[in-house]
Amino acid sequence: MKIxxxxxxxxxxxxxxxxxIHIKIKGGRVMEAKWEVVETPRFFEAMLVGxxxxxAPWICGRICGICSIGHTLASIRAVENAFGIxxxxxxxxxxxxxxxxxxxxxxxxxxxxxxxxxxxxxxxVFPLIKSHPDVVARAARIKLLANDACDIxxxxxxxxTTTVVGGFTMLPDRCQLETLKRRLEDVMTDLHRTxxxxxxxxxxxxxxxxxxxxxxxxxxxxxxxxxLVSTDGVHMKEHDYKKMTNEYTVDQSTAKWARxxxxxxxxxxxxxxxxxxxxxxxxxxxxxxxFGLRPVNHNPxxxxxxxxxxxxxxxxxxxxxxSELLDTEWDEPRQAVxxxxxxxxxAVEVPRGILYHSYEFDRAGKIIRSDCVIPTGQNHANIxxxxxxxxxxxxSMGRKDAEIELLAEMLVRSYDPCISCSVH
Amino acid sequence: xxxxxxxxxxxxxxxxxxxxxxxxEGCQLQILNNEATLLDFLxxxxxxxxxEAMTERSDDYEIAFVEGSITRADEAKRLKDIRKKxxxxxxxxxxxxxxxxxxxxxxxxxxxxxxxxxxGTFPIxxxxxxxxxxxxxxxxxxxxxxxxxxxxEKIVTNLVLGKSVSHPKYPVCMECMANxxxxxxxxGEPCLGPVTRAGCDAWCPGSRFGCxxxxxxxxxxxxxxxxxxxxxxxxxxxxxxxxxxxxxxFKEFAEELKKKNTKSxxxxxRAGK
Numbered sequence: 001m002k003i004x005x006x007x008x009x010x011x012x013x014x015x016x017x018x019x020x021i022h023i024k025i026k027g028g029r030v031m032e033a034k035w036e037v038v039e040t041p042r043f044f045e046a047m048l049v050g051x052x053x054x055x056a057p058w059i060c061g062r063i064c065g066i067c068s069i070g071h072t073l074a075s076i077r078a079v080e081n082a083f084g085i086x087x088x089x090x091x092x093x094x095x096x097x098x099x100x101x102x103x104x105x106x107x108x109x110x111x112x113x114x115x116x117x118x119x120x121x122x123x124x125v126f127p128l129i130k131s132h133p134d135v136v137a138r139a140a141r142i143k144l145l146a147n148d149a150c151d152i153x154x155x156x157x158x159x160x161t162t163t164v165v166g167g168f169t170m171l172p173d174r175c176q177l178e179t180l181k182r183r184l185e186d187v188m189t190d191l192h193r194t195x196x197x198x199x200x201x202x203x204x205x206x207x208x209x210x211x212x213x214x215x216x217x218x219x220x221x222x223x224x225x226x227x228l229v230s231t232d233g234v235h236m237k238e239h240d241y242k243k244m245t246n247e248y249t250v251d252q253s254t255a256k257w258a259r260x261x262x263x264x265x266x267x268x269x270x271x272x273x274x275x276x277x278x279x280x281x282x283x284x285x286x287x288x289x290x291f292g293l294r295p296v297n298h299n300p301x302x303x304x305x306x307x308x309x310x311x312x313x314x315x316x317x318x319x320x321x322x323s324e325l326l327d328t329e330w331d332e333p334r335q336a337v338x339x340x341x342x343x344x345x346x347a348v349e350v351p352r353g354i355l356y357h358s359y360e361f362d363r364a365g366k367i368i369r370s371d372c373v374i375p376t377g378q379n380h381a382n383i384x385x386x387x388x389x390x391x392x393x394x395x396s397m398g399r400k401d402a403e404i405e406l407l408a409e410m411l412v413r414s415y416d417p418c419i420s421c422s423v424h
Numbered sequence: 425x426x427x428x429x430x431x432x433x434x435x436x437x438x439x440x441x442x443x444x445x446x447x448x449e450g451c452q453l454q455i456l457n458n459e460a461t462l463l464d465f466l467x468x469x470x471x472x473x474x475x476e477a478m479t480e481r482s483d484d485y486e487i488a489f490v491e492g493s494i495t496r497a498d499e500a501k502r503l504k505d506i507r508k509k510x511x512x513x514x515x516x517x518x519x520x521x522x523x524x525x526x527x528x529x530x531x532x533x534x535x536x537x538x539x540x541x542x543x544g545t546f547p548i549x550x551x552x553x554x555x556x557x558x559x560x561x562x563x564x565x566x567x568x569x570x571x572x573x574x575x576x577e578k579i580v581t582n583l584v585l586g587k588s589v590s591h592p593k594y595p596v597c598m599e600c601m602a603n604x605x606x607x608x609x610x611x612g613e614p615c616l617g618p619v620t621r622a623g624c625d626a627w628c629p630g631s632r633f634g635c636x637x638x639x640x641x642x643x644x645x646x647x648x649x650x651x652x653x654x655x656x657x658x659x660x661x662x663x664x665x666x667x668x669x670x671x672x673x674f675k676e677f678a679e680e681l682k683k684k685n686t687k688s689x690x691x692x693x694r695a696g697k
Contacts, residue, residue: 013479016449040446040495041550046541047528055666058636062525062569065450113456113477124478126471129463136463144459155631157457158450158570162631169632249546366662420449 003028003398007405011038012412014114014124016066017419021387021408025395033391035384035412037253039423048359048370053079053339054165056359056367061159063372064421066109068159069102069150070350071357071372077225078357079165082344083337090331091167092224097321098153098163099223099348100314105146105157106351107269107307110416111194112139115304118410119201135197138190142311145183149318152176167334174326181322184315191312195287198308204407207298208389210382211262212271213244215349217279221272221313223349229275231296232261239345241356245373250381255422257381258373264381267353268415269306270297284313300386303414307351339365352376352418376422379415386411438584441473441485443506445499446526446553447492450570451517452476455489458573465577468584487512487583493519493526493553500559507560512583515555515562516576518569518638522672525569526553531669555672564589567639569671572624592622593643596635600626608634614659616667619645619674640673647677661685 009021018039024032044063048056056079061072073095080087087095112135113125122128129136147157152172155161162169215222216229228236228244236244247256259265273280273288274295280288288294288309293302345358353375360369390411394404429435442452456477458465472482488510494500507513518524529538530552539548556562564583566576582589596617600607608615608629615634617626621642628635641647647668654664665685669678 011475013475013481014477016476040499041542041548042446042495042526042553043529043538043542043550044525046532046538047525049541052662052666055670059525059528059670062448062450065448065453065570068448068450109453109456117479123480124474126466126478129466140459140462143457147457147459155633156627158454161628161633164633249543254548420444420447 033388067350074348074357077346078344101149211265214271217276221279258378270303440487445492446495527672569638595642
């Protein structure tokens with residue numbers, strides 16, 4: 001069937017930041033399919049020039065409101081790598097625990113508040129308060145637990161305060177961790193119900209062969225530091241991140257784009273899962289398989305399911321880590337920091353994918369040059385190619401305007417884009 | 425549970441809209457981060473526009489909550505339009521109130537260099553980061569980076585009940601002492617708690633992390649005094665300036681301090697010669 005359609009979405013809703021969708025189909029032919037990013041840049045990389053090293057994590061955390069903890073931890077790791085500081089096992093565990101709780105908070109926010117309304121035929125979570133009170137209460141319960149955990153370990157849920165180069169300003173009370181562990185054990189019921197809810201949602205049938213980039217697990221499902229890997233067989237060291245991202249500018253976006261082996265690649269929960277399936281907690285892996293999600297999965301809409309699987313993984317892994325922490329004597333919260341001239345790179349898996357921070361310091365510990373490569377920035381080109389693919393599929397299937405608009409919005413949302421972050 | 429009345433008086437649920445300009449959108453997220461009280465909060469107001477959370481939009485609103493600083497001509501135009509439609513315009517967070525971390529790029533007085541640092545030769549539109557009140561009059565400010573949910577809830581409740589909204593005149597230091605925290609200066613850390621406006625319940629110092637002044641100066645802030653105290657504690661001129669200039673609330677003091685630092689540097693140079 002030959003169809004014509006004109007879809008224009010100005011400032012797409014239920015995503016972080018400002019992006020537009022334009023799709024034009026004429027007589028069954030796709031004339032235009034465009035993902036446009038119009039966000040205003042903030043110039044973090046310039047802001048930091050001349051600032052002392054201790055400013056970096058504090059300022060860079062503010063690149064993003066959703067994943068400020070991830071940015072702070074990436075920034076800290078880059079500084080520590082530059083100065084040759086190796087975090088203690090205790091610090092490493094507490095940082096990962098904090099990171100896990102941010103992942104849980106962010107994924108649940110996306111799954112319930114941003115993605116679910118599309119499947120429940122509403123424009124937002126707000127009408128669900130009346131129509132599906134149990135669903136909203138459950139979402140609030142999981143999010144509250146994750147945010148409370150971030151408060152306990154990071155000082156607060158957004159723009160954390162205890163996380164510093166060298167470790168933490170202070171440690172949580174042991175009894176707080178004991179309570180947290182019990183709450184995490186209890187929240188598994190809510191996560192299973194979340195899985196049931198998402199099992200009732202039809203996943204749009206759309207597949208486009210894609211290269212997936214993430215950290216490479218070394219026995220564990222990876223989150224903080226390590227080698228870089230792609231499903232096309234690329235394998236690099238953390239400090240070679242520039243060769244992994246190859247950023248460039250395009251007219252349709254104030255965020256830079258990235259590429260590796262193909263025109264575009266994808267990062268995020270689905271990329272992590274595609275590259276590290278074997279390292280998932282067995283229960284998370286089982287859940288993934290029950291959704292038919294096995295590597296390498298090329299349906300971008302499955303990122304929602306991958307996030308759900310990761311929620312289960314980080315919850316179970318956190319329970320284990322808290323047990324280990326409670327079984328050991330605790331050391332001082334932080335080690336002394338001695339700055340020196342040099343460059344440090346950090347790769348950290350934040351909720352939306354792999355994030356890189358890199359700084360170069362002079363002898364006084366001041367920043368000469370800084371660089372941040374954001375997950376959503378790496379995804380923009382892939383979103384563009386998916387959008388075109390979806391438009392072509394829609395044209396051939398003769399979908400109506402409203403249906404195309406909803407699917408296109410859902411496609412972009414499935415990436416859980418953090419657009420203001422990508423422009424930074 | 426949501427309520428329709430307070431002390432028997434029926435509540436008017438004002439229509440509210442949320443908007444964001446150049447920002448991390450964290451302040452809006454703080455609203456959604458109020459899991460324990462979100463439903464009560466939503467029963468107080470009728471949210472008609474909140475792009476980050478909902479698809480429906482409306483131009484009919486009474487209170488506009490605006491996050492972010494202004495860095496592009498189209499943003500200034502949009503803000504003026506919001507001002508026309510809103511009865512009450514609330515600046516939400518440090519970026520909206522002072523320019524926030526975004527204003528750190530202004531200190532180079534060289535936008536061309538700033539753009540080149542990030543985009544090379546790619547043409548990109550951006551102006552100096554400005555707080556909202558540089559463009560339009562503001563009715564209420566909610567301070568902080570990020571804003572604190574308890575404070576937002578208090579302010580919104582007051583607005584709904586028709587009560588006035590006021591901020592503490594005293595500094596963070598008083599809240600910090602009331603909470604019996606260890607003084608950061610005793611731990612060897614710099615802190616702007618003695619001069620920064622309270623209302624955050626000493627959020628950062630409570631985590632043994634010195635205050636960076638995100639809420640701007642308290643009513644009778646003696647900034648010169650805190651600079652001397654930091655100098656007495658042997659914090660470097662750079663460390664002091666980093667704190668004072670971070671969020672834009674202490675802009676005039678930062679300017680003065682920079683002049684002073686340049687003078688003392690020239691003096692030292694001359695003395696060295």
